[in-house]
Amino acid sequence: MKPRRFRQSLAVLAAGSMLVTLAACGGSQPTGPSDSQESSGVDAASAGATLWGLTGGSEPALRSSLKRWNSAHSDQQIAAEWFANDAYKEKIRTSIGSGNSPTLIYSWGGGTLADYVADDAVIDLGDQLKPALDRVFESVVDTGRVNGDIYAVPMNQSQPIVLYYNKKLFEEAGISVPSTYAELLDAVETFKSQDVIPIALAGQSVWPELMYIEYLVDRIGGPEVFDAVLAGEQGAWSDPAIVEALTKIQELVDAGAFGEGFASTSADGGGDTALVYTGRAAMVLQGAWVYPNFLKNAPEFMEAGKLGYAPFPAVKGGSGDEANLVGNPSNYWSVSAAASEEEQQVAIDYLLAETYSKENVQDFLEIGTVPPLKGIEDEVAAADESGYLPFVYDMIKSAPHFQLSWDQALPPDQAQALLDNLSKIFLGQITPQQFVDAMNATL
Numbered sequence: 001m002k003p004r005r006f007r008q009s010l011a012v013l014a015a016g017s018m019l020v021t022l023a024a025c026g027g028s029q030p031t032g033p034s035d036s037q038e039s040s041g042v043d044a045a046s047a048g049a050t051l052w053g054l055t056g057g058s059e060p061a062l063r064s065s066l067k068r069w070n071s072a073h074s075d076q077q078i079a080a081e082w083f084a085n086d087a088y089k090e091k092i093r094t095s096i097g098s099g100n101s102p103t104l105i106y107s108w109g110g111g112t113l114a115d116y117v118a119d120d121a122v123i124d125l126g127d128q129l130k131p132a133l134d135r136v137f138e139s140v141v142d143t144g145r146v147n148g149d150i151y152a153v154p155m156n157q158s159q160p161i162v163l164y165y166n167k168k169l170f171e172e173a174g175i176s177v178p179s180t181y182a183e184l185l186d187a188v189e190t191f192k193s194q195d196v197i198p199i200a201l202a203g204q205s206v207w208p209e210l211m212y213i214e215y216l217v218d219r220i221g222g223p224e225v226f227d228a229v230l231a232g233e234q235g236a237w238s239d240p241a242i243v244e245a246l247t248k249i250q251e252l253v254d255a256g257a258f259g260e261g262f263a264s265t266s267a268d269g270g271g272d273t274a275l276v277y278t279g280r281a282a283m284v285l286q287g288a289w290v291y292p293n294f295l296k297n298a299p300e301f302m303e304a305g306k307l308g309y310a311p312f313p314a315v316k317g318g319s320g321d322e323a324n325l326v327g328n329p330s331n332y333w334s335v336s337a338a339a340s341e342e343e344q345q346v347a348i349d350y351l352l353a354e355t356y357s358k359e360n361v362q363d364f365l366e367i368g369t370v371p372p373l374k375g376i377e378d379e380v381a382a383a384d385e386s387g388y389l390p391f392v393y394d395m396i397k398s399a400p401h402f403q404l405s406w407d408q409a410l411p412p413d414q415a416q417a418l419l420d421n422l423s424k425i426f427l428g429q430i431t432p433q434q435f436v437d438a439m440n441a442t443l
Contacts (some may be wrong), residue, residue, distance in 0.1 A: 027344075042070060043197040047079035048346035049339070051104035052092065055082050056279055057289060058156040058331070061363035065354045078104075078345045096121050103343045105334040109143035109152055113334065118147040126150035126350050127223045132356050139402035140329040140372040155355055157369030158288070161211045161327040165283040165308045166276050169196060173282075177308060181210040181219075181248065181315045188257045191282045196266045197251075197259035200281035200347040202267035206423050210406055211285050212252075213422060214326040215312040216245035224284070229443070230409060237439040241318075246425055246432035248315075253426055263427060265382035270297060277301040285312065287327050292368045294301075302386075309391055325399040330372055365389065372396050414442045 030052065053062050061068035070077050081102075083091065088106070096099040096116065105122060107113055126133075126149055133141055136154055145150035165177055173194060178184040189347050191198040202208045217225050221241025228236040245249055252258070259281070265271050270293045275281035284290075295302055307393045314322045332353070335347045356359055364371045365383035372393045380393045396402070407415040421438050424430040430438075 010305070014201060042077050042079040044079040044081075047352070048076040048283040049078045049103035049343045049415075050080070051078060051333075051347075052081050052083055052088060052102045052106060054088055054106065055084055057278055058364065058367070058369065060367060061156065061360060064363050066361050067356075068357075068359060069350055069354050076349065078346065099341070100336060101336045101337045103336050103339040103347045105156075105336055107152060107334060108328060108404070108408040109332050110404050111411040111415065112408070113144070113152050114146050114412070116334060117151050121337055122151050123337050123344065124149045124151060125335060125348070125351075129153050129351060132352055133136075135356055135373050135375070137372045137374060137396055137399075137402075139325075139399050140396070143329045143404050144332050152332035152334045155333045155353065155373055156331050156371065157364050158172075158330050158372040158392070159328040159369075160325040160392065160395050160399075160402070161215065161285060161287050161312065162392070162395075163283060163285050163310045163312055164273070164275060164290070164294075165275060165310065166279060166281070167306050167308045169279060169282045170308070178313050179310070179311045180313050181216075184257075184313050185251070185255060186253045187282070188255050189254065192256045196279075197275060197281035198257045198283065199274040200265070200275035200284040201258040201262040202265045202272040203258065203423070203426055204264055205267040206419050207405075207407060208267055208272065208286065209249075209422050209426050210419070211287075211326065212249050213242075213245050214287075214403060214406055216248055216315065218326060218401075218403060219312070219315040219322070220244050220318040221321060222318075223324060223403060225404060226406065226409075232443050234354050234443055235440055236443060237436045243432050243436060246435055249425055250428065250432070253428065258426075273297070277307070288369065291388065295368055305386065305390075306397050307318075309388060311342075311395065321400050323395075323398050324401045324403070325395060326403045327406065328405055329402045346385050370396065414439075417442045 035373045053059060066078055066080055092101065092105065096119070098106070101121070105116070107116070113122075128149065133150065133153060140154050140158060141150065144150050144154065163177075170177060170192070173190050175187055175190055176183075178187045188198040221239060225241045228239065258350055265275070269291065272284050273286065273290050273293050274297065276284050277294060294307055301307065311322070333351060335344050339347070356371070359377060361371055361373065361379060365379060368389070370380060377390075377393070380389050385390055403409070407419060410418060418438060421430065421435050423434070425435050
């Protein structure tokens with residue numbers, strides 16, 4: 001049975017505070033119903049600092065945090081505006097380019113953050129935020145580093161990619177959840193023979209396909225393989241681990257792992273997760289951000305304890321650590337270099353006081369998400385009787401490496417080429433070698 005806190009979060013979801021239409025940002029953030037903005041009610045002209053937040057996802061927790069801060073700091077008010085994902089991405093690029101960005105800049109780290117740093121658009125936060133960052137898992141802090149310095153600090157839940165599955169279907173099939181790639185292939189054959197889609201995949205959205213190449217490359221060759229790509233090393237995409245991962249992806253497609261309709265399945269509105277809780281698919285590889293979707297859209301399924309979760313399978317003979325994670329270590333706040341010193345100080349004071357406060361941790365746990373903080377085992381366990389939150393927390397805590405989603409880690413032009421060519425791999429339109437050649441040309 002779901003703990004009471006999750007019942008409360010469902011009421012929030014139903015009221016519209018947490019929206020579940022997914023958009024491609026490293027496969028992460030839910031968006032609002034439109035691309036319109038919404039003001040917080042605090043006058044930006046007289047506020048001590050400003051921020052722009054995203055609708056959906058962790059929005060309820062962020063709103064609570066701002067309300068606490070503004071109630072206690074009449075002389076350091078923070079004005080917020082809320083945007084749907086796509087509208088935000090377009091507006092933030094324009095505003096930073098013109099020097100009119102909010103004081104607090106929301107991002108995913110990675111290639112975009114590196115661009116901000118190269119353009120002197122954000123300030124180094126390492127010295128001032130160190131007392132707070134000491135509480136955060138180092139693998140998550142690292143995504144906010146550029147050239148060794150910290151320009152962005154984690155500000156919400158950690159979002160690893162998890163293998164979710166329908167327990168009832170596995171019980172009926174008489175098989176165990178796959179822990180190796182070979183076992184995954186066997187499970188595909190079993191479910192296909194029973195007219196069940198083995199793995200739901202939102203191929204129309206494309207970004208969910210990234211999860212397979214990210215995990216397979218890491219399991220086969222370790223994080224160093226993609227590190228070489230990020231470093232722009234010539235021919236980095238030719239690494240044998242990448243070729244093998246692409247070959248395995250096409251092996252899964254040819255085996256019928258994703259069913260015949262995966263290319264027309266969308267992540268918007270949770271089309272892939274719906275296949276799992278309705279019993280049409282046995283598994284789905286998705287980010288931790290979809291768990292609230294299950295809670296909201298399939299309460300009876302969740303009440304009955306039918307949702308299972310597991311790490312991505314290991315690859316026999318691979319050199320990558322099986323505890324490594326891919327996904328979104330967190331979302332991040334940076335502080336604008338264009339803001340005045342007074343505005344910057346308000347932003348920093350807010351980050352120190354609120355981002356990792358006890359109240360904020362509870363807010364995240366109540367909506368079914370886990371902040372990446374050390375030493376909160378008791379709070380995590382108390383918030384969830386089902387065991388899901390402790391499972392995710394242990395994954396984060398134990399991860400030697402947490403790779404940011406590749407479409408966020410890479411510069412935008414390379415990220416788009418990656419998505420385009422990966423889609424062709426899944427559709428069988430190009431070979432692994434053609435993928436490699438195309439991506440090497442982007443370096």
